[in-house]
Amino acid sequence: MVGIIITGHSNFATGIVSAVRLVAGEQKNLEVVDFYDTYSTEELRTKLIEALDRLDGCKDIIVFTDIVGGSPFKVSAEIATTSNKNIKIISGTNLGMLLENVMIRDMDTNFDELVETAISTGKQQVLKFEMCRETEEDHEGI
Structure with missing residues (x-):
């Protein structure tokens, strides 16, 4: 099984995982690492490494982060290069x-x-809603 770690600023990870559990139920090999404003990047690194250790049985792991360039992303990428x-x-x-x-x-x-x-699904999920207004011509038929 592929292991998953979700990390992000503040309660991003725990929040999105609570929604996953509501829809898809409890998940195995899924770890959550929040990055609170009281944490240093070293504390984040430690927590991410501990999450990786808990996924010891998974040779493949996807780390989902909130934003590119943020500390959760950068620290995860640094860990990935040495793992x-x-x-x-x-x-x-x-x-x-x-x-x-x-x-x-x-x-x-x-x-x-x-x-x-x-990645493809993530892109497809970003949409804009537009209200279509019907005109009288729409009901005239042929």
């Missing part, structure tokens, strides 16, 4: 991409394809 595990980092995490990923990660899916699916 013996296959770790991919995804930023801009949204609920749609995360839900799809937790639901399909047990399937016989190539790890790189799983990562690309998460």
Whole structure:
């Protein structure tokens, strides 16, 4: 199974995981690391490494972060470069991409394809709602 770590500023990680659990139920091999304003980046690094250690049985791990360039993203990327595990980092995490990923990660899916699916789904989930106003011409028929 692919392991998942979710990290982000403040309660981003615990918040989005609570929504995942509501929709998809409790998840195995899923770790949450919040980055509070009272933490240093070294404390964040320690917590992320502890989360990785808890995913010891997973050779492939996706780390979902809130924003590119933020401390959770940067520290995760630094850890990934020195780890013996296959770790991919995804930023801009949204609920749609995360839900799809937790639901399909047990399937016989190539790890790189799983990562690309998460990114594609995340992009597809960003939409704008527009109200269409009907005119009388819309009801005139042929």
